Amino acid sequence: MRYALLLSYDGTHYGGWQIQKNAVTVQQKLTEALEDTLGRKTTVTASGRTDSGVHARAQVCHFDAQTAIPAEKLADALNARLPDDISVLQSVAAPEGFDAQSSAKKKTYCYRVYLSQRRQPLKDRYFVQIKYGVDLQKLLQAAAMFEGEHDFKAYCAAGSQVKTTVRRIYGIEVKTDGDDVEIYVTGNGFLYNMVRTLAGTMLYYAAGRLEKEDIDRSLSEGDRNRVGKTMPAKGLTLESVDYGLKLF
Numbered sequence: 001m002r003y004a005l006l007l008s009y010d011g012t013h014y015g016g017w018q019i020q021k022n023a024v025t026v027q028q029k030l031t032e033a034l035e036d037t038l039g040r041k042t043t044v045t046a047s048g049r050t051d052s053g054v055h056a057r058a059q060v061c062h063f064d065a066q067t068a069i070p071a072e073k074l075a076d077a078l079n080a081r082l083p084d085d086i087s088v089l090q091s092v093a094a095p096e097g098f099d100a101q102s103s104a105k106k107k108t109y110c111y112r113v114y115l116s117q118r119r120q121p122l123k124d125r126y127f128v129q130i131k132y133g134v135d136l137q138k139l140l141q142a143a144a145m146f147e148g149e150h151d152f153k154a155y156c157a158a159g160s161q162v163k164t165t166v167r168r169i170y171g172i173e174v175k176t177d178g179d180d181v182e183i184y185v186t187g188n189g190f191l192y193n194m195v196r197t198l199a200g201t202m203l204y205y206a207a208g209r210l211e212k213e214d215i216d217r218s219l220s221e222g223d224r225n226r227v228g229k230t231m232p233a234k235g236l237t238l239e240s241v242d243y244g245l246k247l248f
Contacts, residue, residue, distance in 0.1 A: 002094040010085040033081040053233030062100040106242040111199035128235040139206040143172035153222035156191035204228030
């Protein structure tokens, strides 16, 4: 039987989602908890990989198992075996044909910054401090430039192996609350470091460090010299995954 999990985690102390040799990862911890709970090794698949230091409010994953534990009780069983910075919010029996990765229709990430000349320790775990001036109207202008289907080659980390760098951005929403700025990006998929580089480019444009021509040429020519910096991982959170159906 296939089960689906809704997972939240603080990525600060993890080398990302995917199991690897030289770092502790979220997938590793969840796999260990599943093995302890079910008594056998179990492969768990997520909607996508989050990078080292990136957080998740609502990651989705699936696994196959035979167990007498009711689907809705698996969350509690796993949480009893997971560290405090990882939690299964919900567990359900997955619909027929469901695959956490290939069934995903849309994903939303949020990049968070705060505008301040002085560091604010209570925000520093999930936000990135920005000392330079940011024109919020220009930030909204930059958001509109990225919406639609584009070749995001310039926004992909060097060495990434993907079939195509074309992605569709359904929308970018900018929310502000005092000094806090949240950039929500919804798309059909994202390249390695894409959202962090998008956020950096938007902020550079809003600070007058880049012009509209730079963004236009970064998309039309794939010129990485025309984009902003790739922002630190800690400001990024996977907010939601949309499957076009009510899963949880």
